[in-house]
Amino acid sequence: MVESQACKDLAAARAKTSFPIIELTRYIYGSDEEIARRRKIANIVLNDPVFSFDRRVGLSRVEDVKTGLAMSLRLYQLREEHKFTHEEFRMCLDFIDDYLPVGLHETAFIPAIYAQGTDEQAKYWGPLAEKHQIIGCYAQTELGHGSNLSGLETTATFNKDTDEWIIHSTTFTASKWWIGGLGVIATHAFIQARLIIDGKDYGPHGFIVPIRSLKDHRPFPGVKAGDIGPKAYGGFSKIDNGYVLFDHHPIPRENMLMRFAKVSRDGQYTRPPHSKLSYGSMILLRSGMVREASMVLGRATTIATRYSTVRRQFHVPTSRKDIDNPKLETQVINYPMVQARLFPMIAQAYAILAAGKKMQVMYKSMLSELMVGDISSLAEVHSISSGLKSTCSTIAATGIEDCRKLMGGHGFSYFSGIPHIWSSYVPSNTYEGDNFLLTQQSARYLMKQLKTATTEPEKLTSFSKYLLRALDQDALQSERCSVQDASDWLKPEVQLAAFEHRAGRLVSTLALAASQENVIWSDLNIECWRLNHAQSEYVIASCAIESLSLAKDEDMSSGTMHVLKRLSDLFALHTIHTSLSDYLEDYYISPNQCQLLRQQIKSLLTALADDVVGLVDAFDFPDQLLNSALGSYDGDAYQRLWDTAQKQKINQTEVVDGYKEYIVPILTQYGVAKL
Amino acid sequence: MVESQACKDLAAARAKTSFPIIELTRYIYGSDEEIARRRKIANIVLNDPVFSFDRRVGLSRVEDVKTGLAMSLRLYQLREEHKFTHEEFRMCLDFIDDYLPVGLHETAFIPAIYAQGTDEQAKYWGPLAEKHQIIGCYAQTELGHGSNLSGLETTATFNKDTDEWIIHSTTFTASKWWIGGLGVIATHAFIQARLIIDGKDYGPHGFIVPIRSLKDHRPFPGVKAGDIGPKAYGGFSKIDNGYVLFDHHPIPRENMLMRFAKVSRDGQYTRPPHSKLSYGSMILLRSGMVREASMVLGRATTIATRYSTVRRQFHVPTSRKDIDNPKLETQVINYPMVQARLFPMIAQAYAILAAGKKMQVMYKSMLSELMVGDISSLAEVHSISSGLKSTCSTIAATGIEDCRKLMGGHGFSYFSGIPHIWSSYVPSNTYEGDNFLLTQQSARYLMKQLKTATTEPEKLTSFSKYLLRALDQDALQSERCSVQDASDWLKPEVQLAAFEHRAGRLVSTLALAASQENVIWSDLNIECWRLNHAQSEYVIASCAIESLSLAKDEDMSSGTMHVLKRLSDLFALHTIHTSLSDYLEDYYISPNQCQLLRQQIKSLLTALADDVVGLVDAFDFPDQLLNSALGSYDGDAYQRLWDTAQKQKINQTEVVDGYKEYIVPILTQYGVAKL
Structure with missing residues (x-):
């Protein structure tokens, strides 16, 4: 095949570079080892068909979420298969370049357990979460409150008789909202709720709250959970940002994460030592x-x-x-x-x-x-x-x-x-x-x-x-x-x-x-x-x-x-x-x-x-990550744009689905054309 | 039902207005009659289920286009039913607030016929187009040329023997690209092509080119047409922006629009009288x-x-x-x-x-x-x-x-x-x-x-x-x-x-x-x-x-x-x-x-x-046009956001599609949780 003018142009421009590009790549990523590691991970993730960008586009909301689930599963399989380190796993998430239903489980729920749980709590919840035998989300923002944390309306009221917290949404604006992973996948949620004992309000604290049954994935009684719907501009399409509304949902006292503030069996509240550590x-x-x-x-x-x-x-x-x-x-x-x-x-x-x-x-x-x-x-x-x-x-x-x-x-x-x-x-x-x-x-x-x-x-x-x-x-x-x-x-x-x-x-x-x-x-x-x-x-x-x-x-x-x-x-x-x-x-x-x-x-x-x-x-972004017909390394923009269009599902039939149903009635509303 | 604080707040703010709002509405739209007409049209269009915004969201690309076709048909039915004037019809397009597959047929193809066709041509093509017995598009931009019109590469070469123009894409970057309506619906295209007679290039001129057969909607031999794929940010989702590549596609000489420039049977070219009129x-x-x-x-x-x-x-x-x-x-x-x-x-x-x-x-x-x-x-x-x-x-x-x-x-x-x-x-x-x-x-x-x-x-x-x-x-x-x-x-x-x-x-x-x-x-x-x-x-x-x-x-x-x-x-x-x-x-x-x-x-x-x-x-935008849970006239933002989420298809089942296929394997990759 003849090399296109576009390819020639980019190669010629590249040849003019006045410095060794690899030096800047090293400057950006720190070392040759790190560059090699990035390339290795990119190769694994971006050449896996499940993560192919071709499959991620043009989907309905329901298909989008399902694809997000498929990507989540594949991610965990790859982690096991390649025995990724923690850093390599984080790198995978970067290369996947879509927020996934399990994303905040990894980056917010698990860290919250270790940061805010006692050693004992970390030992109990940590491994369950790390092995994703439970899947969590991080539920702070509410329908009525985002920026103003101190205005949160969800309550956790201590019931001394049963040694439980009663998690409750005092009004529908108290429902947790926007929570990634909550829409369809989470079995548990880290919930920020106002801690209340004997009518006294101690402000927001963190609790681990079971949301969906591990038996059949149905929300528990007293839990109404779902997906908040599509987001702007097609963004965040693969993640199930969700909501949850609690109706007096009981959880054990021990589900409060007590590394800092603590509540004893008899309802004694101990305040955290230093508020700024968080x-x-x-x-x-x-x-x-x-x-x-x-x-x-x-x-x-x-x-x-x-x-x-x-x-x-x-x-x-x-x-x-x-x-x-x-x-x-x-x-x-x-x-x-x-x-x-x-x-x-x-x-x-x-x-x-x-x-x-x-x-x-x-x-x-x-x-x-x-x-x-x-x-x-x-x-x-x-x-x-x-x-x-x-x-x-x-x-x-x-x-x-x-x-x-x-x-x-x-x-x-x-x-x-x-x-x-x-x-x-x-x-x-x-x-x-x-x-x-x-x-x-x-x-x-x-x-x-x-x-x-x-x-x-x-x-x-x-x-x-x-x-x-x-x-x-x-x-x-x-x-x-x-x-x-x-x-x-x-x-x-x-x-x-x-x-x-x-x-x-x-x-x-x-x-x-x-x-x-x-x-x-x-x-x-x-x-x-x-x-x-x-x-x-x-x-x-x-x-x-x-x-x-x-x-x-x-x-x-x-x-x-x-x-x-x-x-x-x-x-x-x-x-x-x-x-x-x-x-x-x-x-x-x-x-x-x-x-x-x-x-x-x-x-x-x-x-x-x-x-x-x-x-x-020098940024060394692989073509598959850029996922751009116009910006690939070889510069063959027009050919790629053409090829990409041909591959679209809608172009696989010569006559569009909807022809008989809609186009024929339009063309013949006033009789057939006499040409 | 108790009025929400949100509704109270908006009503209270509205009550403070220091001027008669209707005066500004009249200022914006010109007269009471015009306001009434807008409201009438808005009512017809926006209360029609086919145009309901609820049905337009969360669709796949294929469903999006099909919905665009359904909306196009309904639009023509309403025009007939209500005998819309030209202005009322244009108003409909505004209220529909989505570009439709037939949009450019109405706003560009038909006007091009009248503006650039001779009286005879207008008399022939005009009624066919007005009764949408043919559906046209306006094909100017090419894969390789947008801003620079004079660089267009499609050619229309006069064949004296057959009295025909041979429409040809000299290279694949000459394919028409981005053309609304061309993707799946258009039967005809107004094409800008370089007019060539006896090897002489007279620059871009306008031609009416049949694209798809009126019998079965298949593209003609020598015509490769399709959809260019999804657009940025979910925009233009209902319209079939398309491409077409010509391989020596013959059309009659009369299909050149000759109001200004003309070409006679023997290949004599007459240049337009004044270039700036266009x-x-x-x-x-x-x-x-x-x-x-x-x-x-x-x-x-x-x-x-x-x-x-x-x-x-x-x-x-x-x-x-x-x-x-x-x-x-x-x-x-x-x-x-x-x-x-x-x-x-x-x-x-x-x-x-x-x-x-x-x-x-x-x-x-x-x-x-x-x-x-x-x-x-x-x-x-x-x-x-x-x-x-x-x-x-x-x-x-x-x-x-x-x-x-x-x-x-x-x-x-x-x-x-x-x-x-x-x-x-x-x-x-x-x-x-x-x-x-x-x-x-x-x-x-x-x-x-x-x-x-x-x-x-x-x-x-x-x-x-x-x-x-x-x-x-x-x-x-x-x-x-x-x-x-x-x-x-x-x-x-x-x-x-x-x-x-x-x-x-x-x-x-x-x-x-x-x-x-x-x-x-x-x-x-x-x-x-x-x-x-x-x-x-x-x-x-x-x-x-x-x-x-x-x-x-x-x-x-x-x-x-x-x-x-x-x-x-x-x-x-x-x-x-x-x-x-x-x-x-x-x-x-x-x-x-x-x-x-x-x-x-x-x-x-x-x-x-x-x-x-x-x-x-004062802008008098109806709620259905704003289609905003947060910006409706009554101000009931949180209730609407809640209600809208509940209605989503994904929330109609308690357990998500994909649970057994993906979620169970994730939860059990390392065995079932022991809680």
Whole structure:
């Protein structure tokens, strides 16, 4: 077969790469061993027919859930067959790339048992769950309450006579809702319910509640459970997000997880020793979401970059004409507007990756401190992980959809591969703390740090040292960006100074607003939101810059170092440009510096043009995971789109099902055509 | 049954409305008769079981298409039954709110026959199509070419011997792709193909090509047709977007539509008299899309406003506590962040509505001029409609999804109603001219107008008069916003001056860039994009302001006038604030004026708070169209979400299909649990 123009174009673009791609792949995943392990797992999972993406598309809701069950079973079979380690199993879940009915059993139910159960409870429930002889879900959110945990309405009332908890939904808005796995599969649920003894309400606590009988899978009397129905945009299609309504459902006292709070046989309540310890798992989740944001944006930009390289549209005169073949139209990746939209997203994926790595380091260090009872870094790590979760997942979700729009009409085909990524990912802007609400966490922390700056400046943490400058209003207001020519914008200290100035000014603006009379905190959530993004963008830019020196230590070639530096620069400058008004408003950046900024961004785009294919290749996403007709490694976009369409079930008959029933009556409503 | 708190909340909010809602409904739809007609049609369509939204969800791709066919047949039956006028029929299509297999037959194929066919051709094909004895589609886009029409690869080669055109796909990328109706239903296609006679290529022309036999619906020999498969995000699910590949498919010479270009029996080609006349239908489509943007944003904000009114989350101290019932949590619509996100979108819906009305007036006036051969306003109307299409559909698509995010977790349920709106609407940012590419049209026009400003200033049209000020660079640079206190921001002349200044500066920036040596137009598409949005936002703001005086003439009550003025102000000020850097960069707006701007926006949000429910009610969208558990007129969100879930097919059995096949093996892989 003749190689298509598309394949030639992608190969030619790839050949221009200025650095050894494997070096960046190693940078992303840590080591050659890790790369090999990823490839091994990907091969196992993605070549298994049960996980074939071809079988997952175009299904009805009922078929979708059934497919999710089939995938769950196969997953456990593969685990046994290949004796996957815990990490390998988690990797499987990533490669499967669909939330499964057993997903939260693994990632939330089992961890809750170990985190909140006593040793004895862990010993009892742990193995049952690990061998999935029971299947659990994590039931916190209710129909009427999501963000506001303290408003949960489900109750667990202690019955001293029977030594039982009576689990009850006080009203139908108290029904647990959105709970993954609860719809059709779960036999048990970890339930957050208000603990009540002798009429006294102790607030939400965790209980393990049997939901469906292990004999015949029917819900127990007093338990009404089901599926909440389809989700937006075809997302979460294989998982059975469900609801449950309790009508005085009794469970043994021992089913309360009592690692922290305890209730004795005679109804004595013992409160937990330290309430903040439970922040640990929240921080872990949010830190993980930073890296995840980088990975999903990496996938979307991989697809968009490759397709934009092979897609040719319009003849452009002179300068950008294809020198080798002037009859060909221009590759769309050569248009400045495409570069201006696409390349910064690649830079974001890499910068967020650096922030994700940093979060992992910070989390581990905090954890070892916690082990010896030191909670000093808890507040900072919590604040930064919350802030980054909000900013990074917003950037990634927006970016993925922007990648789709970049791809023209075919982007709207399901087979572009982007729709699956976006519809699975965009809810992350709402769960694990709504991205708007979360911004209050980091803003509140920075306000406290501002006080620390006055009282104990030596205690300021690395990402809030700049607050020292924010203490002096006059000095802050007279700060000016030092850029004199375009290349000054490439100095890390210039970039960081800008981010610090902006965040510092927004902290002091917030502090001023908060000090006004009659102001309540929730009136300031717009200010908090602005501040949070300023702070998080500063943190990401810092991490990207820091990662350059880390990379240096790792013996990277100068070609790779150069391209990483360009990405870091593009991230910083593009981000500053996006929020330019923040810098212009107090004259920190002058009109001339704006011009120089745009000029430098354009230069960076041009400098990166030959490397973008290599940069997305470095993510090493297998074709089967991308599942994109338009973004595969060989670039054969049009052939794949054509082939994929042919395979559709609807095209297997020459005349559509429904012809006699509907089409004939339409054609003949006013008699047969006389041609 | 006791009325729920949610219903009480929405009724109470509605009761606060400061103006007669019907006045705004009349403003939106034009007259009481039109309102009544809309309601009549909505009733007929939306209460018909075939169009019930309950039946449209959770289907497989094959079932989706079959449902689309069933809806098509029912649509024609209703048209006959109720003897719908042309306008009423179009209204039906709107209320059905799903693209149907026969949709483009009605809106593109039939119009193409009348617009491009000779009188004789119209007389032959017209009635066949009107009585849907043949069903057509409009086949322009190809697998390899969308935006670039002149790159189409399908050929129609004249065979003098047989007096036939040979329709041929020169390569598989020449296959027509994305064509609605082509997948399974179309018997005929309007095809754009390169007309070739004696080896000479005359470029794309229109032909009517039989695709499937009227006897048995099988594709003709030489015709390979099918469905392109599922689309992104579950959008366009009921329509059979299809492809066709031709292998030397012969059609009679008369099947070329010859109103403009003609080919005689002996192969003589006559070129069309005026190429720009065909712009008319493009302008009509794009103008219609301006109003459509308002309507879809109106629907999304209706849902988000109502749900935010009944949704209560968190107790907020003091000032915002519910006075009537301090035990209740705060309605989320009372949070400043919610208001700051939601209310500007309502203002956008109304401002874009005003722009849509203006476009209709301009289009009609242009049309009557064209009738007498006057093409003087064609360029302006084309430019403005292109620019507005880009800006308004971007605002609306972004806004709809922002509405969903505003609604917390439940927003991601399909039953929130937003997903269907967004997934049907977002492709509009790509079709009828990609929103990024389109911006070059209006930028190019403004560059020409800038020349006109120098040479024939009296010929400047109303939306480009401001260019006179842009001619004098020094004067432009010394212009300053005149605001001295917050209320100055409410002066229409202050708002318009700001918009004009910004657009003027961006025109002259573009002109300067274009005048540099070696610059080609496509290098400037970022500048074009910025300019287009500045211009379009100026046009929208102007129309909103102009509509206030029109409303005055219509004898509106002062309450209604007040709220329209607030909306117009909020649109203008929010828009200025969104692009603040453009105004700060040349010192047009001072830091102090920024503060006053934010202050005034906050005041407007507060002033509108009691009226937002009335403002969305005024759109008069029936519950069945909104199809939202969360946004119905009575506000009973939680009850509806509960009820809707219960009705799902998957919940009709106590134990899920797949239990024995998958769940039992999972539970027993390591033996049965010993509890």
